[in-house]
Amino acid sequence: MTETVSDFAAAAAEANATAAAEAAAQVLPAVEPLTAGPAQPGSPHVTAAFAGAAVADLEAPVPGRVAILVGQDLVTALANSPLGGLDLHAAIHPALEAVASQLGTRVRGARTVELEALVGELAGPFTTVPLIGIGIDAAVLVTDDALSGAREPVAEPGLDSAGRAASAGERVETTQPFTAPLQEPAARPYVMIPGQRGLEMLHGVDMEVTVELGRTRLTVRDLLALSPGAVLELDRAAGSPADLLVNGRLIARGEVVVVDEDFGLRVTEILDDAAAV
Structure with a gap:
């Protein structure tokens, strides 16, 4: 019985993480539409394939922090904006808020952080969900205490993509292909995006x-x-x-x-x- 409860809690946390990442994918600036890949345990090597990071605290009653990793294309577009260099955390704040909203709260104190400092900023175990566009273009990181303290997931965690119930202890499979594990540091090839196309990434970014x-x-x-x-x-x-x-x-x-x-x-x-x- 204890194992069944533990399995259900893990499935619920995974469902919460995936739903939060899907919400972020809808508003995160990207060249191609983003979709959420499978959730997986966080790794200290998760930042290796990315170029920028922002993190934010969550407001009560949900504890913990959330973060978003982005690729070089967005970092370059922000640096070359005709409005001057834009802060990464400001550009992706709607995505951070989308993650928090899915968890049943809001963010505060959003800030851009150095890649090597990100895992330390999360201050504990976390779950990673890659966002897949051209490749793994971004990733959503949610601390495990935030997932355990979040509201109930919007979808039943024991159902697979076809709506079939999964038995206790059985891993729910997803139809989303996963192109590369984030646990291992690996640099993916980066194709330079023309300046105009990079600028188009920022067209939907909210600015004060x-x-x-x-x-x-x-x-x-x-x-x-x-x-x-x-x-x-x-x-x-x-x-x-x-x-x-x-x-x-x-x-x-x-x-x-x-x-x-x-x-x-x-x-x-x-x-x-x-x-x-």
């Missing part, structure tokens, strides 16, 4: 866009003295154009307008790299 009217500086005493009705003088004259910032980087200026009772910005100037510095 901010309109800034101006700034000022206050002492702590002045900040603590703020009250309703206080007026702050900004470092910009009335009628001056507002700044448009993307992920904190100034890219344009424009006039503040009202659109259907909401504020908007009419862009009047696009700044090139030299002007924006």
